[in-house]
Amino acid sequence: MKDYIKVGKIVNTHGVKGCIKCVPFTDDLERFDDLEYVYTEKDNIKRKIKEVWYRKGTVYLTLENIEDMSTAESFKNSYISIFEDQLRDLPEDTYYLFELEGMKVYSDEGEYIGEISEIYQPGANDVYEIKNNDKTYLIPAVKEVVKEVNMKDRKIIINVIEGLLE
Structure with a gap:
């Protein structure tokens, strides 16, 4: 298994305070509610999730140390990931x-x-x-x-x- 598992792609910013808009790679959108942190692929840094909300199948995240639109914009088209130990157990005969x-x-x-x-x-x-x-x-x-x-x-x-x- 891979060390990092991609859980979303950052596709845009939202507002001026560093919020990022992500396309999730999960069937269970509320999955992000259970996460305390994610890794940003661009700089491979573990970032605490400060706030999460959802709109029309999209995840909006406010992450630690991304506090303005310019910084958030630099992450556009990169991925957010988690470690294997953050995965949920799946029902029998289902797979990631x-x-x-x-x-x-x-x-x-x-x-x-x-x-x-x-x-x-x-x-x-x-x-x-x-x-x-x-x-x-x-x-x-x-x-x-x-x-x-x-x-x-x-x-x-x-x-x-x-x-x-x-």
């Missing part, structure tokens, strides 16, 4: 997205399909981007397709339905 990236994907007949290079969250279900040399496949993360996720062996088994790999 970063845990799935890089996993090898096989058909239920044992054929190697490729490796998960990216995960998209367009709406109803996640979509796994699987790359194998010059080929790229987009696989819906639904039970009809994803049959097994083996974290120990870093391997995913999928049911290759008609038209899926074309």
Whole structure:
């Protein structure tokens, strides 16, 4: 597992007192209420969360030592992260997205399909981007397709339905 886990991307500032606007990388927005601090990727500094609020799926944070718009602006397009020990336990058969990236994907007949290079969250279900040399496949993360996720062996088994790999 990685040391730092990205939990949001700083996309803008808010106001003149150093508030940052973040796109969260979590399904549970209120997750930020439980965090005491985050790490800013730009300077790799642990910063105490002074205030957090939410609006329209976006997280607004006031962080320690970011107290004006100019300083906040310098963090734009960088990430905020947490350490592994700040992660919440997940229910059985659910995974953090970063845990799935890089996993090898096989058909239920044992054929190697490729490796998960990216995960998209367009709406109803996640979509796994699987790359194998010059080929790229987009696989819906639904039970009809994803049959097994083996974290120990870093391997995913999928049911290759008609038209899926074309």
